[in-house]
Amino acid sequence: MKTVTKLITLCALILSIFVNINTSAATFTFTAIPDEDESQLRTRFEKVALYLEQKLGVKVEYVPVKSYSAAVTAFRNNQVQLAWFGGLSGVQARRLVPDSQAIAQGYEDQFFKSYFIAHYSTGLERSESFPAISQKTFTFGSKGSTSGRLMPQYYIEKHLEKKPQQAFKRVGFSGDHSRTIAQVQAGAYEIGAVNYKVWETALASGKIESNKVSVIWETPAYPDYQWTIRAGVDAKFGKGFKDKVQAALLNMNDPELLKSFPRSSFVNATNKDFEPVLTVAKKIGLID
Structure with missing residues (x-):
């Protein structure tokens, strides 16, 4: 035993x-x-x-x-x-x-937020009201992004009462926030939606040419x-x-x-x- x-x-x-x-x-x-x-x-x-x-x-x-x-x-x-x-x-x-x-x-x-950014050629300036962006070219970030797609699309549909494909001349998906900034700054798209943290970091590190691209609107927090x-x-x-x-x-x-x-x-x-x-x-x- x-x-x-x-x-x-x-x-x-x-x-x-x-x-x-x-x-x-x-x-x-x-x-x-x-x-x-x-x-x-x-x-x-x-x-x-x-x-x-x-x-x-x-x-x-x-x-x-x-x-x-x-x-x-x-x-x-x-x-x-x-x-x-x-x-x-x-x-x-x-x-x-x-x-x-x-x-x-x-x-x-x-309490995160998204920025809508615009190329200088649009003449758009920062405003508390939703900007006049109908019939511009517009790029989101990734299709699965909260700050680069989900929330911006929600506010576009809320204010313009149209799906993005009907509201804009052309709609793109850059893939990430850094590329969104680069594409709008270069004029490939007139407007873009971007994570505010990525924008502020890029701005602080000198990667943004403020005479070419700027923030025109920010979403409520989410x-x-x-x-x-x-x-x-x-x-x-x-x-x-x-x-x-x-x-x-x-x-x-x-x-x-x-x-x-x-x-x-x-x-x-x-x-x-x-x-x-x-x-x-x-x-x-x-x-x-």
Whole structure:
């Protein structure tokens, strides 16, 4: 009997060692929507990966993607367990993977906004009223962008009472906010919609020629970017892992890391915070 008991104990010990080795060997992967120049994103998120490795005690890898939809797909397929999503892409991802949760957002993401920008040739100037942009050429950012497509389209339809394709001479999708700025500045499009943070960062770094392109209108505030974690991470990385990830993000206080987002800090987020985004997406037909 003692021999059997010892054998059972030994087997349990071996199993425990195997599980621990397997858990520690697992790589925690994350991605981010490609809303800016790829080299800037890689620099930012490889630093985030190092920070998370130190805080979580597991190997962490940043997985770059080429599009917003690719970020959502990677999350759905469990190629990544964490993602820096925009409001719309986060809603889409959580609908595809039930029980996934928004766990942190930038302080500024609670009241985000989009800028409408115009080429100087339009003669348009900044106004609190919705600008006279009918029959101009217009570019959004990515088709899946909250600040570069969803909210701008909502306000276009609200004020012009037409779909963008009927309201403008030509409609484009640049792919990201940096390209939107470049295209409007070059005159390829007369008007564009852009993430206000990307605009202000580009302006501060001298990348915008203010005599060629300027802000003409800003949207009311709405919730946007957030970190969303995939359901099931505790089963893969150990009990309480989700809480550890959330704590690491909320306690990210390195000025250089925060500046790269740019955000002043990260605060708690929940799925409920992004219900207004879902409502707008349904209203303009981007989500059923």
